Amino acid sequence: MSDGPAGRRSPGEPWGGVRPFSIKTKLGVLVVAAVLITTGLMMIAMRTETELRFITVFSMIATLLITQFVAHSLTAPLDEMNAVAGSISHGDYTRRVRENRRDELGDLAETINRMADDLEAQERQRKELVANVSHELRTPIAGLRAVLENIVDGVTQPDPETMRTALKQTERLGRLVETLLDLSRLDNGVVPLKKRRFEVWPYLSGVLKEANMVASVRAGIASGSGSHTRTDVHLHLDVSPPELTAHADPERIHQVVANLIDNAVKHSPPHGRVTVKARRGALPESLELEVLDEGPGIPRSEWHRVFERFNRGAVNRPHGPGSDGGTGLGLAIARWAVDLHGGRIGVAESERGCRILVTLPGLPSLPS
Numbered sequence: 001m002s003d004g005p006a007g008r009r010s011p012g013e014p015w016g017g018v019r020p021f022s023i024k025t026k027l028g029v030l031v032v033a034a035v036l037i038t039t040g041l042m043m044i045a046m047r048t049e050t051e052l053r054f055i056t057v058f059s060m061i062a063t064l065l066i067t068q069f070v071a072h073s074l075t076a077p078l079d080e081m082n083a084v085a086g087s088i089s090h091g092d093y094t095r096r097v098r099e100n101r102r103d104e105l106g107d108l109a110e111t112i113n114r115m116a117d118d119l120e121a122q123e124r125q126r127k128e129l130v131a132n133v134s135h136e137l138r139t140p141i142a143g144l145r146a147v148l149e150n151i152v153d154g155v156t157q158p159d160p161e162t163m164r165t166a167l168k169q170t171e172r173l174g175r176l177v178e179t180l181l182d183l184s185r186l187d188n189g190v191v192p193l194k195k196r197r198f199e200v201w202p203y204l205s206g207v208l209k210e211a212n213m214v215a216s217v218r219a220g221i222a223s224g225s226g227s228h229t230r231t232d233v234h235l236h237l238d239v240s241p242p243e244l245t246a247h248a249d250p251e252r253i254h255q256v257v258a259n260l261i262d263n264a265v266k267h268s269p270p271h272g273r274v275t276v277k278a279r280r281g282a283l284p285e286s287l288e289l290e291v292l293d294e295g296p297g298i299p300r301s302e303w304h305r306v307f308e309r310f311n312r313g314a315v316n317r318p319h320g321p322g323s324d325g326g327t328g329l330g331l332a333i334a335r336w337a338v339d340l341h342g343g344r345i346g347v348a349e350s351e352r353g354c355r356i357l358v359t360l361p362g363l364p365s366l367p368s
Helices: 023-048 052-089 104-152 160-183 200-221 250-266 300-305 330-340
Strands: 196-199 234-240 245-248 273-280 287-292 344-348 355-360
Touching (some): 200 250, 245 250
């Protein structure tokens, strides 16, 4: 059996198919050595007429020395494993057991190290999950806060339109809290998608309107949430044909479009333009989305890292006034939502700025 990608064998797999230095082998060698030593000393005693008591003492001493050596070789790694396991139980996942043995204890050391790797990865994913949820909750909270502050300060009146805006943000906040419960099922690979057919133009128009409103809110609040506070960037929507429909989870797609717009606005030049395009895909009810900006673009060498969590790109400073570079989570969240649909997201060629292309599969094709 060949080694894995990391060049390590699976737990319990002998090196090269045969384990030449197993604990059973060592104990067998210990017994054979003790018998040979005793037999040899007895033969020497018979030829040299040495008293039996001296032979007995010598054989006991030799056997004890060999036993002590073998016992030390077995207990030393166990002490190290016990220390590492104690560190793991206290939340320190950085320590590892040295894997320099070719027996059952070496397999056990490798298993402990792999367990530590898994626990460390789970702890990192837990922290990233908290950061993702916090990132997503800031938008509706900021919007709701702005509406309420404007009413309290007398800037706007609590008319039905204003209250509907506040209600919409409250409903979105509630849906995001439900999303948090859905994310708890990620470990089991079960995340529900509430797909339905919807009209693309009014849907995306609402997303852009909300993005403009939240940008104005943040410009006044300066919450430091990592999201843009740009009010000088123009958002343009291009849907063709106008009656275009799609089949997807609107809430997840809202996450995708909102985060892509947020990222594009941050990196736009002063008074720049961000365009959201929607076109019909190859399959029924499928959808192709594009978000284009007029910023400096993304170097091709960074394309494969754009959607990694906490990646802020290779630029030395954020572009555009009011941009702080963000938390590096928005595009990772967008990729997560697209992956749930079985779609694709990536950076595409563009003559100017950055162009993100999203493809959603829609309904599966029916056999002819």
